Amino acid sequence: MEFDLSEEQEMVRRLVRDFAEREIAPVIRDHDRAGCFPWEIIRKMSPLGLLGAPVPQEYGGMGVDFITYAIIIEQLGHADTSLRTTVSVHSSLAELAILYYGNEEQRRRYLPRLASGEIIGGFSITEPNVGSDAAGMQTIAAQDGDTWVLNGNKLWVTNGALGGLAIVFAQTDRSQGVKGISAFIVEAVLPGFTATEIRGKMGLRSSSTAEFVFEDCRVPQENLLGQIGDGFKIAMACLDNGRLGIAAGCVGLAQACIDASVKYARERKQFGRPIGSFQLVQDKVAEMVIETEAARFLVYRAAYLKNKGERNTREASIAKLYASEAAKRAADRAIQIHGSYGYSDEYPVERHYRDVRADTIYEGTSEIQKLIVGRHTLGIDAFA
Numbered sequence: 001m002e003f004d005l006s007e008e009q010e011m012v013r014r015l016v017r018d019f020a021e022r023e024i025a026p027v028i029r030d031h032d033r034a035g036c037f038p039w040e041i042i043r044k045m046s047p048l049g050l051l052g053a054p055v056p057q058e059y060g061g062m063g064v065d066f067i068t069y070a071i072i073i074e075q076l077g078h079a080d081t082s083l084r085t086t087v088s089v090h091s092s093l094a095e096l097a098i099l100y101y102g103n104e105e106q107r108r109r110y111l112p113r114l115a116s117g118e119i120i121g122g123f124s125i126t127e128p129n130v131g132s133d134a135a136g137m138q139t140i141a142a143q144d145g146d147t148w149v150l151n152g153n154k155l156w157v158t159n160g161a162l163g164g165l166a167i168v169f170a171q172t173d174r175s176q177g178v179k180g181i182s183a184f185i186v187e188a189v190l191p192g193f194t195a196t197e198i199r200g201k202m203g204l205r206s207s208s209t210a211e212f213v214f215e216d217c218r219v220p221q222e223n224l225l226g227q228i229g230d231g232f233k234i235a236m237a238c239l240d241n242g243r244l245g246i247a248a249g250c251v252g253l254a255q256a257c258i259d260a261s262v263k264y265a266r267e268r269k270q271f272g273r274p275i276g277s278f279q280l281v282q283d284k285v286a287e288m289v290i291e292t293e294a295a296r297f298l299v300y301r302a303a304y305l306k307n308k309g310e311r312n313t314r315e316a317s318i319a320k321l322y323a324s325e326a327a328k329r330a331a332d333r334a335i336q337i338h339g340s341y342g343y344s345d346e347y348p349v350e351r352h353y354r355d356v357r358a359d360t361i362y363e364g365t366s367e368i369q370k371l372i373v374g375r376h377t378l379g380i381d382a383f384a
């Protein structure tokens with residue numbers, strides 16, 4: 001067993017950390033306050049290959065392994081969870097869906113544009129009445145000649161209002177249950193498709209989160225992703241990748257909470273001493289460090305299995321559950337260490353505290369991750 005990062009992985013880690021410190025950290029509070037999407041940062045990430053990290057080079061990406069991908073996402077999460085969410089959904093859910101389930105024509109048409117950041121990708125399964133029970137979706141796609149006619153509403157689509165594309169899941173044969181769901185590549189330009197930005201979010205304010213409406217939206221046959229009826233399995237397999245991305249981002253957020261807390265606890269003096277010299281502060285820092293390091297290894301294990309081409313549903317869920325809950329606790333402890341200053345966006349921990357709240361919810365709540373781990377352990381495939 002090898003615990004060291006390779007030279008290349010260490011180089012990528014430093015590259016992303018330097019980029020984040022130079023280009024993201026100075027502007028992110030203003031973006032968060034204004035709730036505006038940081039297109040100028042996306043444009044600067046493009047030449048570094050950060051928008052197509054796991055995409056093979058033949059399709060315009062970097063073609064990195066999944067541990068390296070996790071390292072990139074961790075560093076983005078360290079800087080800003082809005083941006084990390086944008087990138088991990090774009091790569092883990094949109095790019096990898098097309099890479100693994102698209103035909104050659106779809107890969108050549110979409111992956112280079114996604115990997116360069118010319119367009120940003122989303123993934124749309126959730127609906128106003130459908131969250132954890134993803135198979136219960138109500139959006140319908142009816143075949144009409146060489147097009148599919150989509151009708152329905154989708155909600156909480158990360159990257160949904162950026163004018164790019166989304167992988168959209170819809171019922172193509174309700175009588176078939178989970179085997180009656182299909183996946184489509186939907187470009188934002190299609191008539192009958194409307195994406196509206198959702199405002200008023202607690203956190204992730206500089207990322208795009210949209211509501212979709214499909215009204216007789218005609219999607220060409222060639223945009224069917226995979227086979228008819230494969231949609232639910234595609235969605236679940238993609239979410240394994242998505243959950244790995246979130247877990248890696250949460251490790252970054254938790255590490256950012258540690259770094260900010262250590263700096264503050266060394267500088268801030270009370271009772272004539274730096275507050276870091278008090279054992280109750282050390283206790284909080286120690287808990288954060290232990291949980292963050294444990295989370296990082298869970299992420300690496302899930303990524304390692306992915307590198308070997310093995311299914312990692314259970315390990316991705318364990319990593320997502322543990323890392324997101326640990327990051328939530330880390331953000332809470334960091335605020336406590338910062339006292340009243342932590343309650344203000346003068347310090348980044350305030351943003352981390354708001355942003356991390358989404359991590360235990362999107363791409364499967366903590367409760368759903370426990371259900372997946374429980375089912376796998378007990379060898380139970382479905383609800384009895």
Ligand code: CAA
Pocket residue numbers: 089122123124125126131132133134135156157158159178232233236237239240313361362363364365368372381382383
């Ligand atoms: N990989 C491949 N196939 C899988 C799979 C996986 N990870 N998970 C399930 N499947 C297959 C099963 O083997 C089964 O196939 P068979 O019928 O051939 O045996 C089929 O899919 C149905 O599986 P289940 O019986 O387990 O399905 P279920 O209806 O009981 O649901 C669930 C399981 C775990 C609860 C699932 O619905 C789930 O993960 N729910 C949470 C949904 C979610 O994460 N939503 C968030 C979406 S994205 C988002 O948040 C916004 C964004 O912008 C990112």
